[in-house]
Amino acid sequence: MKILFVAPYYGPVHSSGRLWVKWLQRLGCEVTVFDYRQAVIPERWYTKVRGGRRLQRFLMQFRLLQVATQRPYDLIFVLKGETIYPSTLARIRKRHKGLIINWMGDDPRNFANIRNAFPHYDIVFLTDRGWVGAVQQLGYRSVHLPYGCDPEVHRKVTLTEAEWLRFNSDVCYVGRRDEREDWLAQIVSNSHTTKIWGYGWDKTPLSTLRPHIAGSALNEEEMVKAFNAAKIVLNLQPSHHITGVNFKVHEIAGCGAFQLTDFKPEVPEMYELGKEIVCFQSLDELKELIERYLRDEGERRRIAEAAQKRAYSDHTLEKRVRKLLEIVRKA
Numbered sequence: 001m002k003i004l005f006v007a008p009y010y011g012p013v014h015s016s017g018r019l020w021v022k023w024l025q026r027l028g029c030e031v032t033v034f035d036y037r038q039a040v041i042p043e044r045w046y047t048k049v050r051g052g053r054r055l056q057r058f059l060m061q062f063r064l065l066q067v068a069t070q071r072p073y074d075l076i077f078v079l080k081g082e083t084i085y086p087s088t089l090a091r092i093r094k095r096h097k098g099l100i101i102n103w104m105g106d107d108p109r110n111f112a113n114i115r116n117a118f119p120h121y122d123i124v125f126l127t128d129r130g131w132v133g134a135v136q137q138l139g140y141r142s143v144h145l146p147y148g149c150d151p152e153v154h155r156k157v158t159l160t161e162a163e164w165l166r167f168n169s170d171v172c173y174v175g176r177r178d179e180r181e182d183w184l185a186q187i188v189s190n191s192h193t194t195k196i197w198g199y200g201w202d203k204t205p206l207s208t209l210r211p212h213i214a215g216s217a218l219n220e221e222e223m224v225k226a227f228n229a230a231k232i233v234l235n236l237q238p239s240h241h242i243t244g245v246n247f248k249v250h251e252i253a254g255c256g257a258f259q260l261t262d263f264k265p266e267v268p269e270m271y272e273l274g275k276e277i278v279c280f281q282s283l284d285e286l287k288e289l290i291e292r293y294l295r296d297e298g299e300r301r302r303i304a305e306a307a308q309k310r311a312y313s314d315h316t317l318e319k320r321v322r323k324l325l326e327i328v329r330k331a
Helices: 016-026 052-069 086-095 112-116 129-137 161-167 181-187 220-228 248-254 283-295 297-314 317-330
Strands: 002-006 030-034 075-079 099-104 123-126 142-144 169-174 194-197 213-215 230-235 259-262 278-280
Touching: 002 016, 002 052, 016 030, 016 075, 016 317, 030 052, 052 086, 086 099, 099 317, 123 129, 123 317, 129 142, 161 220, 169 220, 169 283, 181 194, 181 283, 194 220, 220 230, 220 248, 230 248, 230 283, 230 297, 248 259, 248 297, 259 283, 278 283
Parallel strands: 002 030, 002 075, 075 099, 099 123, 123 142, 169 194, 169 230, 194 213, 230 259, 259 278
Antiparallel strands: none
């Protein structure tokens, strides 16, 4: 199968695109990559120039149209594609004979370009059943397909002394600064070491959080090390999730790390509660669970090992790619 893969790809933090390509290729697909965030002007340049994002977005439309129509593809696979104009997809649609699909881990209704492009996608794959139902109600085909871990990436690793000093923590949180900072501010404590990594945390107005800001966004390799070096990995689900979970549920499990995550209806479908993953439903419960599991290293280890076993058997990216290709080939 000849695939044009349209996704964030070359940036230091955009790792999921590279992993999708790896497994598509291993499963026999011929993949051409188009990085829509870097297609004309490198991201490190246009983000520093006034009007640079707008110019890159405008020029990218022409380049994508050219690449998508200069040779035949069996499938055009868009990963998110929030800056691709619906009119660009409409023009591609007229000349492309194969399928056009989208897969994303966010609510597509929150992105105008994606929402308005639904008519041009044959299938929209989403990681949350709540979003799937919403897209189906609009009259478009949508399929539930969560993300997964990659055992070659999300795994137990041995850290150097310098890496251990940088990453070790009692509680680790990896994620951009957003509405979850109020929760984090209430669970940090002088009785344990909390390290917070991600975009925007240096701008937090909450003085209680500032001593715990360890750094900006981590790349995939650094994130794996941070998970390995933490006693507890805190995973707070974004507020726009309805029933599903974020990427980190499976990435943390794949690393053999112990995680605490807020409850979502799809969690018990994936992992056994209390034995492979531990969920909370309130701030007070989260505080109690942090204290409990910091005291019980044996139980943390048992749960983390069981989570990794489950992730590797049921929730790998290879399995997700196989499922996607199976659906596409039947379409």
